[in-house]
Amino acid sequence: MNQELTEEEKDTLKHVAIKLETFEKHRGNLIPILQMVQNNLSYLPSEALKIVAQHLGILESEVYGVATFYNQFRFHPPGKYPIKVCLGTACHVRAGDIILENFERKLEIPEGQTTPDRKFSIERVACVGCCALAPVAIIDETVHGHMAPSKVEGLILRIKLQEEMEERENKQHEPGQS
Amino acid sequence: MSPDNHKNIDLKFNTIRKEAEKRRAAFRDAPVPKIHIGMATCGIASGALETKKAFEEALVENNIEARIHTVGCFGHCYAEPVVIIDHPDSGFPPIFYHEVTPGKAKMLVKLFLGDGDPRFEHIYGATEENELIPSVTDFSRFNQEKRIVMEKCGRIDPEDIYDYIAAGGYSTLVRALKLDPEEVIKEVEHSGLRGRGGAGFPTGRKWKLAKSVIEQDKIVICNADEGDPGAYMDRTILESNPHQVLEGMAICAYAVGAQQAMVYVRSEYPLAVKLVTNAIQQAEKLGILGKGILDSTFDLKIDVFQGSGAFVCGEETALIRSIEGYRGMPRHRPPYPVQKGLWDKPTVINNVKTLASVPPILNHGATWYRGIGTQNSPGTAIFSIVGNVVHAGLVEIPMGVSLRTLIFDICGGIPNNKKFKAVQIGGPSGGCLNEDFLDTPIDFDSLTKAGAMMGSGGMVVMDEDTCMVEVARYFLDFTQKESCGKCTFCRIGTYHLLKILRRLTKGEGLEGDLELLETLSQDIQTGSLCGLGKTAPNPVLTSLKYFRNEYEAHAKEKRCPALMCRALTAFYFDLELCARGCDACATCCPVDAVFTTSNRKKGVDQELCVKCGECLVACPPEYDAVRKVSPPHLVPYIEKPPEKNKKDHK
Amino acid sequence: MMLKLLVDNQEIETREGKTLLQACLDNQIYIPNLCYLENVERPSASCRMCFVEIEGIKQPVPSCTVQVRDEMVVKTDTPGVRQLQRTALRLLLSVHDVDCKNCHANKNCELQNIAKFLKVGLKPKRLERYLKETQIDETHPFLNHYPNRCVLCGKCVHICRGKHGQSVLTFAKRGFDTVISTYSVTDVSSLACSDCGSCVKACPVGALALKESS
Ligand SMILES: Cc1cc2nc3c(=O)[nH]c(=O)nc-3n(C[C@H](O)[C@H](O)[C@H](O)COP(=O)(O)O)c2cc1C
Ligand code: SF4
Ligand code: SF4
Numbered sequence A: 001m002n003q004e005l006t007e008e009e010k011d012t013l014k015h016v017a018i019k020l021e022t023f024e025k026h027r028g029n030l031i032p033i034l035q036m037v038q039n040n041l042s043y044l045p046s047e048a049l050k051i052v053a054q055h056l057g058i059l060e061s062e063v064y065g066v067a068t069f070y071n072q073f074r075f076h077p078p079g080k081y082p083i084k085v086c087l088g089t090a091c092h093v094r095a096g097d098i099i100l101e102n103f104e105r106k107l108e109i110p111e112g113q114t115t116p117d118r119k120f121s122i123e124r125v126a127c128v129g130c131c132a133l134a135p136v137a138i139i140d141e142t143v144h145g146h147m148a149p150s151k152v153e154g155l156i157l158r159i160k161l162q163e164e165m166e167e168r169e170n171k172q173h174e175p176g177q178s
Numbered sequence B: 001m002s003p004d005n006h007k008n009i010d011l012k013f014n015t016i017r018k019e020a021e022k023r024r025a026a027f028r029d030a031p032v033p034k035i036h037i038g039m040a041t042c043g044i045a046s047g048a049l050e051t052k053k054a055f056e057e058a059l060v061e062n063n064i065e066a067r068i069h070t071v072g073c074f075g076h077c078y079a080e081p082v083v084i085i086d087h088p089d090s091g092f093p094p095i096f097y098h099e100v101t102p103g104k105a106k107m108l109v110k111l112f113l114g115d116g117d118p119r120f121e122h123i124y125g126a127t128e129e130n131e132l133i134p135s136v137t138d139f140s141r142f143n144q145e146k147r148i149v150m151e152k153c154g155r156i157d158p159e160d161i162y163d164y165i166a167a168g169g170y171s172t173l174v175r176a177l178k179l180d181p182e183e184v185i186k187e188v189e190h191s192g193l194r195g196r197g198g199a200g201f202p203t204g205r206k207w208k209l210a211k212s213v214i215e216q217d218k219i220v221i222c223n224a225d226e227g228d229p230g231a232y233m234d235r236t237i238l239e240s241n242p243h244q245v246l247e248g249m250a251i252c253a254y255a256v257g258a259q260q261a262m263v264y265v266r267s268e269y270p271l272a273v274k275l276v277t278n279a280i281q282q283a284e285k286l287g288i289l290g291k292g293i294l295d296s297t298f299d300l301k302i303d304v305f306q307g308s309g310a311f312v313c314g315e316e317t318a319l320i321r322s323i324e325g326y327r328g329m330p331r332h333r334p335p336y337p338v339q340k341g342l343w344d345k346p347t348v349i350n351n352v353k354t355l356a357s358v359p360p361i362l363n364h365g366a367t368w369y370r371g372i373g374t375q376n377s378p379g380t381a382i383f384s385i386v387g388n389v390v391h392a393g394l395v396e397i398p399m400g401v402s403l404r405t406l407i408f409d410i411c412g413g414i415p416n417n418k419k420f421k422a423v424q425i426g427g428p429s430g431g432c433l434n435e436d437f438l439d440t441p442i443d444f445d446s447l448t449k450a451g452a453m454m455g456s457g458g459m460v461v462m463d464e465d466t467c468m469v470e471v472a473r474y475f476l477d478f479t480q481k482e483s484c485g486k487c488t489f490c491r492i493g494t495y496h497l498l499k500i501l502r503r504l505t506k507g508e509g510l511e512g513d514l515e516l517l518e519t520l521s522q523d524i525q526t527g528s529l530c531g532l533g534k535t536a537p538n539p540v541l542t543s544l545k546y547f548r549n550e551y552e553a554h555a556k557e558k559r560c561p562a563l564m565c566r567a568l569t570a571f572y573f574d575l576e577l578c579a580r581g582c583d584a585c586a587t588c589c590p591v592d593a594v595f596t597t598s599n600r601k602k603g604v605d606q607e608l609c610v611k612c613g614e615c616l617v618a619c620p621p622e623y624d625a626v627r628k629v630s631p632p633h634l635v636p637y638i639e640k641p642p643e644k645n646k647k648d649h650k
Numbered sequence C: 001m002m003l004k005l006l007v008d009n010q011e012i013e014t015r016e017g018k019t020l021l022q023a024c025l026d027n028q029i030y031i032p033n034l035c036y037l038e039n040v041e042r043p044s045a046s047c048r049m050c051f052v053e054i055e056g057i058k059q060p061v062p063s064c065t066v067q068v069r070d071e072m073v074v075k076t077d078t079p080g081v082r083q084l085q086r087t088a089l090r091l092l093l094s095v096h097d098v099d100c101k102n103c104h105a106n107k108n109c110e111l112q113n114i115a116k117f118l119k120v121g122l123k124p125k126r127l128e129r130y131l132k133e134t135q136i137d138e139t140h141p142f143l144n145h146y147p148n149r150c151v152l153c154g155k156c157v158h159i160c161r162g163k164h165g166q167s168v169l170t171f172a173k174r175g176f177d178t179v180i181s182t183y184s185v186t187d188v189s190s191l192a193c194s195d196c197g198s199c200v201k202a203c204p205v206g207a208l209a210l211k212e213s214s
């Protein structure tokens, strides 16, 4: 939780502070507020917990206690391409854990973490609602059904290539701006 | 409410209903084909968005006019994306197509809508009886279902309140508003409706208790937390027909005397959150919710609260704590929520399916409802059936149907000619039943007696290749992670259970482990504070009871009879069958564990192998050379794998 | 109003409105307990130690959750009760750093008392031991917390909230990983932790201590 905020995140945090004012100072708003903060920042840095506590007039430790209880809240920034591997019942029966392991191996990070370049993060999720396609992985909103260990590498490679292409294009379109 | 009020209500609602009927008629009578596309999460996950886009593009390309009608989920998740095309000019009845890819969509526009050829090879069935094509009602997946709660799911557009009203929606609320609250409660009580959230508490009795509390401020909460990792019927209902749930909530609020209500949906269900929020807004705009409902004196404000992902928050006292802004830790009951609930006010908490059952009950009457299902469990049960079963998805059946009928007739049995082994009912709190229970009727009491429970309504069918120890480990892994940590038995006890199961699946079981599992499980059941802890050991206890020999094989012989536990199995290639020079397995192995032997056949480097089974799939059926064995020492020695293989890996 | 109950065949008198646990303790009938605080509106009922059997109820119930009723018939030492209490204690000990010699609560510790009462050894044999990585949490300016001694009874959190309106101590994380935390409380000038110490006194074990220097 002690990572430095990027400039962009600092800006967003200011924006969040303004939005915070639209919430009544009411304990029952704690979880909706935390959800709003995470929707904007994609995680809950300690700076954010502080302003939430101030707004509601409660101790930071209270906010921390509540936030750490729920699965939804993250305290580390997710990757640009969050990978969610379904370990719901149907996916488990069809060996979703092997898919998860393959992502972990290929990206060299354990589940719950983000690659050092902040490109990928891996998360396990419960049933995403397409059990008939089990096992399932979701990369950046796109559902990939009937996953197989051998598909993992290809998917990652494809994103990496796409990234490179985008970067190249950006360079072409905005000369001098890089 | 006074008769004066009654007139106002009728007047107001009739205007709305006329508008709805006008809109429906305009749609129905438009002289163009209609394309209904299932667009709930399951449909979208299977590509319904792309399919819809393909339809739109193809209509433009072919210069054909047609209406696209987005509907919710039909429950036939195995067949998604599902599309129904109604093309009256062609002379065919409305036709149900399954697995409609963008390619299929384009073809159907061109050939069916354009040339009138319905493409028989792609038809699943007609949606009604006719002379031309077989109808889906010939399939038992269709004709043995009895849809009460899900009746309108997949038939109406969840984003359009008029669609619901034209289908008869909200007329029951109108009827209820003209009755005394006591009469409403009496009808629900007579119907015998029992809560579908798991425990099966009589809903009428709950409402009566709430009604009897003398207090002005009461609250109704719809519990849509649905934390079971393999169940999704509540989500589907909210995504396919949110208004029926809202109608049920409004009736409940009117009956118990509440002016405030809340839908507690998990934030992992973004589409459901969106659709319910939208539905509430639409209803408020028409004056069906909000202040002075339908010009009566009854007010009801419904809010949506997004749960933050904690299974335990499905438990009612924990759910209340989380709305109040605290850690979702359950509290001792009594006091029950109907006495002291949210913000200490009397609170009725009911499951999505319970509330959605209310409008049909009041509409058709308690006697009608009692006629469906069994004596003690009237009505229908909704299951999400997944796992090794042909027609996975959502099924709504009358209570009392046997497991055998459900699994084998309605859902098509076990795929790939495998044998049925077990069925887990009720999600992580439920139990695993074996073949001997296939003739058990599905109802609250019979399932509980068998050691499973209705629970969440998740049902996992397992074939002979499933290891029961591993399945128990999976569920314990889930409950252990989801324990709130408040009480000793659940917090620490489930951790020990999990550790023991884990070591069994790794072949590291210790002397006395099975007995320890048993006694610890029993103590956790009696000792825990809330339902999570009390039911967490169920998967262990039932599998231990019905599949003890499997546990013993793991504990004593370090062998997994189902060949599932990876630490206890190994792969090798039968050199007699392996084709010289074939590379199928080697190219697909994700860790390069396959090496070429000196006579150009294949071997597995056991040190590298992660046992993913890819080679088994990749090996061409004409060779079928891959073998899986347990325990691993049964692998014959082939030859030493090359050293170079290892250097590439850490 | 005074009520009469029969506990372990012994007649006791108590006032209406009391919990069964309190009534027994008042009458020198010991029932093991860790999370019970008197005069709390809704008991935490989390330690699951105070089980008793009540006539007419099938399973053992935690006595801290039961309001006394006239002519209640109670048994505090049935085999069923003892089985649950022993398992609960063994579970707590299985995540406890049993090192009494070096603990400031030695000889003044509820776990030791309960273990003696239930005749359970402090180092249970059948269960493996799982300890948390953090031995001492020293982030608070005046307090030290020992997660591997804490039984998560929640008394400290409750006492602190009662005294100061809100609690510096909180439960954090969830499930098996639950800990008592004072997250980010570095400025406590407003809460006067330095001369309070109520939480330390409330702790039934040795999981909280004032820092040596303070
Ligand atoms: C661990 C746990 C999880 C639960 N999850 C849910 C849930 O997801 N949905 C639900 O409706 N009820 C759930 N329940 C049951 C609720 O506590 C409550 O009984 C139910 O919402 C009452 O509604 P009903 O009377 O309509 O069944 C859960 C209970 C426990 C103990
Ligand atoms: S049984 Fe589990 S989930 Fe329920 S209160 Fe106890 S620790 Fe929490
Ligand atoms: S620190 Fe002491 S008082 Fe606080 S929860 Fe732990 S054992 Fe209980």
Ligand code: FES
Residues within 6 Å of the ligand: A086, A087, A088, A089, A090, A091, A092, A126, A127, A128, A129, A130, A131, A132, A134, A135, A136, B229, B230
């Ligand atoms: S279990 Fe993975 S999609 Fe349902």
Ligand code: FES
Residues within 6 Å of the ligand: C032, C033, C034, C035, C036, C044, C045, C046, C047, C048, C049, C050, C062, C063, C064, C065
């Ligand atoms: S004292 Fe009753 S449960 Fe802790």
